[in-house]
Amino acid sequence: SFHTYTIAVCVEGAEYGALFHSYTIAVFIKQPFPKYIKSLLKTANTMGPVELLHMSVFSQSFSPCGRFLAAGNNYGEIAIFSLCSALSPEATESSQKPIVTFKAHDGPVFSLLSTDGQLLSAGNGEITAWNWSELIKKGIKAVWTRRPQYKTSLEMPEINAMVINPRDNSLLVGGGDNNIHVMDLESGVFKMVLKGHSDYIHCLSVREREGETLSGSEDGAVRVWDSRTGSTVHCIEVYKYEDCARPQYGKWISCLTTDSDWMLCGGGPSLSLWHLRSLTPTTIFPLPGCQRQTSFYQDLILSVGDSAFLSHCQLSGEVRARIPCSPPSLYTLGLNTGSTEHRVLTVGGSSGQIDVFTNFSYRAFSLSF
Numbered sequence: 001s002f003h004t005y006t007i008a009v010c011v012e013g014a015e016y017g018a019l020f021h022s023y024t025i026a027v028f029i030k031q032p033f034p035k036y037i038k039s040l041l042k043t044a045n046t047m048g049p050v051e052l053l054h055m056s057v058f059s060q061s062f063s064p065c066g067r068f069l070a071a072g073n074n075y076g077e078i079a080i081f082s083l084c085s086a087l088s089p090e091a092t093e094s095s096q097k098p099i100v101t102f103k104a105h106d107g108p109v110f111s112l113l114s115t116d117g118q119l120l121s122a123g124n125g126e127i128t129a130w131n132w133s134e135l136i137k138k139g140i141k142a143v144w145t146r147r148p149q150y151k152t153s154l155e156m157p158e159i160n161a162m163v164i165n166p167r168d169n170s171l172l173v174g175g176g177d178n179n180i181h182v183m184d185l186e187s188g189v190f191k192m193v194l195k196g197h198s199d200y201i202h203c204l205s206v207r208e209r210e211g212e213t214l215s216g217s218e219d220g221a222v223r224v225w226d227s228r229t230g231s232t233v234h235c236i237e238v239y240k241y242e243d244c245a246r247p248q249y250g251k252w253i254s255c256l257t258t259d260s261d262w263m264l265c266g267g268g269p270s271l272s273l274w275h276l277r278s279l280t281p282t283t284i285f286p287l288p289g290c291q292r293q294t295s296f297y298q299d300l301i302l303s304v305g306d307s308a309f310l311s312h313c314q315l316s317g318e319v320r321a322r323i324p325c326s327p328p329s330l331y332t333l334g335l336n337t338g339s340t341e342h343r344v345l346t347v348g349g350s351s352g353q354i355d356v357f358t359n360f361s362y363r364a365f366s367l368s369f
Contacts, residue, residue, distance in 0.1 A: 056073060063338075073109060077369070081098055124156045148177075151177070201216070207260075216254065217252070243281060251269065254266070254268075325355045327349030354367040
């Protein structure tokens with residue numbers, strides 16, 4: 001019989017960031033199945049203290065109502081937390097635990113995204129949809145699973161980023177095959193592939209008004225695409241700009257977000273603010289290490305990366321605050337803007353804890369797998 005296993009391979013430069021590729025392999029094992037292998041598989045499916053010690057939270061997404069938080073880890077699990085319970089004055093330690101945890105994918109869950117009614121999760125080579133209405137009632141049943149059109153049926157590259165283009169109700173996914181795959185959410189059909197990057201894709205962003213998609217890659221480039229035609233409009237090689245370059249960290253782009261005519265990006269190069277009409281960097285933020293995720297928030301820039309600190313920066317480049325967090329390294333940052341009652345900022349990284357900030361200036365408490 002055939003059995004599939006997921007392995008993670010560390011690539012060059014991992015000392016500066018979690019540069020891991022995930023691969024799924026198929027192994028043919030002759031029956032009868034050896035007893036010792038059955039024992040190993042049984043052990044592997046049990047979350048013990050070693051697995052908990054090495055847990056990382058890579059992704060998170062809030063429910064459309066803003067009352068629940070989904071988080072994905074390196075073991076392919078998704079946990080659903082109730083923000084109502086966790087933020088209640090009567091909250092107990094159990095209120096900070098998931099209402100349900102389930103195995104969603106064989107490989108790490110690098111990306112989560114919510115639509116009006118569904119939670120989309122990305123594993124190795126596949127996207128799966130779950131109904132939020134069922135998840136909050138602890139109902140674990142996938143609505144659908146789709147695979148982009150890869151070169152071969154055996155190819156299962158990781159999917160690192162997903163974003164929705166509201167203009168045509170399409171889902172864009174990018175990852176280990178260096179391409180962006182565009183799926184029509186209505187029909188579930190992949191209708192276009194955006195090709196141009198020479199290495200795997202870390203992050204995506206959409207400029208809806210301009211009809212553009214932006215992608216950041218391991219190859220050091222931010223590409224601006226025409227969402228309608230799929231052609232490259234601009235290619236910004238950030239590491240070639242002297243003010244941004246940090247050769248000691250590499251050239252990879254790990255985070256990217258946009259707001260009107262402005263773009264934030266960073267990774268190997270310093271986190272920087274760019275004016276997209278002139279394609280020039282206007283501000284360089286003096287943050288240590290590689291930044292993993294960043295966001296515009298009012299008149300601030302929020303950022304997390306290879307340290308245990310959430311950074312608050314002004315648009316001028318001044319670092320206003322660096323707030324301590326529980327995980328020693330941070331991978332994901334979430335802003336719950338869908339609910340005024342449960343408006344929080346959440347941060348996850350290299351532990352099973354997700355820090356919750358109620359006023360964004362200090363950690364109120366932590367959720368945990």
